[in-house]
Amino acid sequence: MPHGSQSLSRAFQLIEVLSGFPNGCPLARLSELVELNKSTTHRILQALSAMGYVTHAGAAGSYRLTAKLVAVGQKALSSLNIIQVAAPFLETLNLETGETVNLSHWEADHTVLIYKLEPTRSVMRTHAYIGQQSALHCTAMGKLYLAHAAEGYVERYWANARIERLTEHTIVALDALHAELAQIRATGIAFDREENELGVSCIAAPVFDVKQRVEYAISTSLPTSRLAAQGQEALIGPIRLAARQISAELGG
The missing domain is CATH 1.10.10.10 (Winged helix-like DNA-binding domain superfamily/Winged helix DNA-binding domain)
Structure with missing residues (x-):
């Protein structure tokens, strides 16, 4: 050449x-x-x-x-390490929002937290830890996985998983879950409104790979009181951007 x-x-x-x-x-x-x-x-x-x-x-x-x-x-693609790929964008998100930033992987019928950055503007910490497994129906990232799952998966998950009411806000009706999943697919954003832990809210966005699969997701977690004070729109834009940037690196 x-x-x-x-x-x-x-x-x-x-x-x-x-x-x-x-x-x-x-x-x-x-x-x-x-x-x-x-x-x-x-x-x-x-x-x-x-x-x-x-x-x-x-x-x-x-x-x-x-x-x-x-x-x-x-x-x-097979040589890509998701944490190495995502970390720069998640660090930017963490600095821009000042809030806890999370990266999870979808495994079987739960999410697994694989990366976490603590908040920069507050001493308050969430209880989440690296390696923690969480249910799909009551977490923002989990609902993203359900929203992008293959046809029929949500019903199988609902039939086999242990659907617990962790808080008074946890979704425990399948029709209510389907309605929220439809909204997630329409907006590209998922919320956990104190459904997993009282006092803590979460906003999440999907990470797409080259085959348009969603096996990873990112989110920010923060006290519900602070989210109410600043408004969710201040966080949605930066979260959506970070997810798109990571997706682009993966070919999504």
């Missing part, structure tokens, strides 16, 4: 253009789209072909990407 950062940039530009032509794209059209002459475009395509990333398509003079790019992408 030709040397230099410009040649590398052109090669990736060609790859990105070809990704939009699964059945192949003619050389002439490719050179137009990347704004290079045919000889330069052909030279880069030959180099990519020699490395196994590009091959000739069915039509004469056309090229398409190979599955090697998929394999490389899968290796990159």
Whole structure:
């Protein structure tokens, strides 16, 4: 492949253009789209072909990407450490809001807290700890997992899980849960309004992976009194942004 950062940039530009032509794209059209002459475009395509990333398509003079790019992408995704990926964005969220910030993973029929940052503006701490398992129906992050679960999962969860009324605000009726899950899917935000712990509220947003699955979620937790004083809108924007940034890093 030709040397230099410009040649590398052109090669990736060609790859990105070809990704939009699964059945192949003619050389002439490719050179137009990347704004290079045919000889330069052909030279880069030959180099990519020699490395196994590009091959000739069915039509004469056309090229398409190979599955090697998929394999490389899968290796990159599998090597991602979710905490390393999410930590910078969660630290920013923590500093911006001053509140407790959480990252959880969906495992079986519960959430598992895998990362937590303590509040910067208050000495008050939540009781949550790394490794803690929580029910899905009474936590903001848990309800996100339910909202994005496969069809029929919510009913199976409800039939098999231990549905406890942890506080007077805990949802213990399936129809009420379905109504809230519909709202979560519509807004992209979930709330825990003292449903898991009296005096503590939580706002959560989903983290999407490359397959648009929700296996992780982030949230902020704070005293209900402070949430009432500042309003939830002050937190929703930063939480939503952090979740989108982490999702983008995961290909979501």
